[in-house]
Amino acid sequence: LDLILHGSASPGVIRDTAEQIRTRLEQDDDISLVELRNVRDYEIHVEVSQENLRRYNLSIPEIASALSERSVELGGGTLKSSGGHILVRMTERKDYASEYANVPIITNKNGSVVTLGQIAEITDTFENYDYYDTFNGKNSVELVVNGSSDKSPVTVAAATRKKVEEINEDLPGDLEITVTGDRSVMFQQRAELLIKNGLMGLLLVIVLLA
Secondary structure, three states, rough: OOEEEEEOOOHHHHHHHHHHHHHHHHHOOEEEEEEEEEEEEEEEEEOOOHHHHOOOOOOOOHHHHHHHHHHHHHHOOOOEEEOOOOEEEEEOOOOOOHHHOEEEEOOOOOEEEEEEHEEEEEEEEOOOOOOOOEEOOOEEEEEEEOOOOOOOOHHHHHHHHHHHHHHHHHHHOOOOEEEEOOHHHHHHHHHHHHHHHHHHHHHHHHHHHO
16 A cells, blocks of 8 residues: 655654654554655754864864764764764664764763763754655655555555554644555455456356256
8 A cells, every 4th residue: 555644744744753654554463564755864963163173172084983883883874974064864763863962972081071962063854855755735755555474455455544544533733644556456356357257267167067
């Protein structure tokens, strides 16, 4: 089943809401996996002023190195740095800016620690794209629902539609989930055609044997 979450909320709110919807859908036993399509990756933006770099005798590569080590523990993704900016990019929401604020950057001889939050501005943001997905003129995110291998597409579609009705009642503002594609319809049509052909074949055999 193909779904679209759309509304006048910001792309960030749409993305976060889509993550919550995915979690709710995947809690259903008939649904095995929900993928988000055409979404911007999460980023944590770190900005360090030249003044702080001089004050603590630091360089951007040194800070990026400290973050890279910490990102392995926090589950972060790729790091990019230029000038006084560092970007930590993730495809899933695993880390928040507040978690990076406590990353130790300098450990002094007396045991005191200077953390990233003391020397930089850290903000949660999204990868900067030149385009935004829209549906009926509003921001949107696509969700693709896949079922368990032991469930028929018809069962998965029915379970998904039921959950979508429940979730739509809980969504704030004008946010709404719309079903844009249902592969179970084709599955049902093929199943009915096979049954029909089978019955016709059986009837033909009966006539020939009569």
